[in-house]
Amino acid sequence: MSSLQSLLLLRREERWPVFSGCAAGFAVLGAYYLLKPLRDEVFVGDRAVGAELWTGTFLLALLLHPFYGMLVARVHRERVLPILFRAAALLLVGLYWLLHRVPDPETVGPWQEQAGSFWSGRWVQGEQGWQLLQGSRIWLQRGFYVSVSVFNLYLISALWSALIERFEGPPARRLFGLLAAGGSLGAIAGSALVAVAFDSWGSGPFLLLAAGLLEFSLHALRSAGACQSRAPMHGSSFEGLGLVLRHPRLRLLGVYILLFTLGSTWLYFLTADLLQVHLPEKGDRVRFFSGVHLVTNVLTLGMQIGLVGRLMSSRGLLPGLVLLPLVSLVGFSALALAPLLSVLFAFNVLRASSRYALAKPAREALYVGLEPRDVYKAKNFLDAALYRGGDLVSGWAFQGASALIVSGGAALTLLVLPFMATSVGVAWRLGRQTDESQG
Helix, strand or coil: CHHHHHHHCCCHHHHHHHHHHHHHHHHHHHHHHHHHHHHHHHHHHCHHHHHHHHHHHHHHHHHHHHHHHHHHHHCCHHHHHHHHHHHHHHHHHHHHHHHHHCCCCCCCCCCCCCCCCCCCCCEEEECCEEEECCCHHHHHHHHHHHHHHHHHHHHHHHHHHHHHHHCCCCHHHHHHHHHHHHHHHHHHHHHHHHHHHHHHHCCHHHHHHHHHHHHHHHHHHHHHCCCCCCCCCCCCCCHHHHHHHHCHHHHHHHHHHHHHHHHHHHHHHHHHHHHHHHCCCHHHHHHHHHHHHHHHHHHHHHHHHHHHHHHHHHHCCHHHHHHHHHHHHHHHHHHHHCCCHHHHHHHHHHHHHHHHHHHHHHHHHCCCCCCHHHHHHHHHHHHHHHHHHHHHHHHHHHHHHHHHCCCCHHHHHHHCHHHHHHHHHHHHHHHHHHHHHHC
């Protein structure tokens, strides 16, 4: 046990809280990765309205932000996470019920949808009561896409806010990589289960399993001591934006996040376009995404267990923040030269693993030393509203560039390279400033 503790940089009194924190991360990320391949396939299958899906995602994130701010300001913090997580679990159960009530387009009842009509994809009252028209399942799938895209950000942001407050101070850099490893294990388990069971189970059981994992995560957080009784933080529901604008480190982090979302959006849309050509079947696309997630999280876990804590303790946050934009710069260059499925797979894996293994723990460590109000309110604004706002602008920019550039994906890929080069400089400055201020 002592050799394992030495490898993990873990002290005896930290064993149970860290194990419980890892279990909470396992459950939350496991739930998300049960749903992520299904969500991503909806985007590829409905690629014609991809920018509209991202618009809906941003609008929902923006709509929920003041409610989250009000919740944090007025409710004791030990109740914030149960409210958020159980609301998400109920949503998943409701989506499961609706998806089983709505007929597939191949098995339509007497009501026929008229393309482009006002009632397209809506409820209609018929002789047998309220019925759903053909095409309603498409709208439910779009609702599923938007809901998962928004709630995963809120839940993961709230999870890390609680862990940051629980493991504050000098141990944070040493332990954050290990805490993130619990999430990677959950992501591996979720991705592997989807890859193995999707053909026989379909989509529905994964929604119920994800809801159960969210409930389990609450018990794990309580065991870690991350849901202790703390007074509300008061203040305005919209205070997150003001906190970001007033704090130099948070302002620079906002720029870093916007450039990151540009790269993520560009890769996401390019991936969807290439998969429509190379993998026209839905099941093949789900397995592609599951494979990407599985390999990504195996690599991520290996780095998180033995590398991240030592790197952040000895070298600071700068290496973790800079590696992701460097990988993005090299990856987009490779994809422009060789837009192949193998290159696409490798780029997705390497970018995501550098993000989750190094950039994510480094980003969370940026909040160490800040007031709890800054952590909860500003972090949620950055992780949800600003993140999805960046997605929205980047998505419409990609659509506009696609309409103007007729030469194809290589030219579109080259467009993003100057922004990725800029993000390297922003990451360097952010890492240097934070390492100097945190000592």
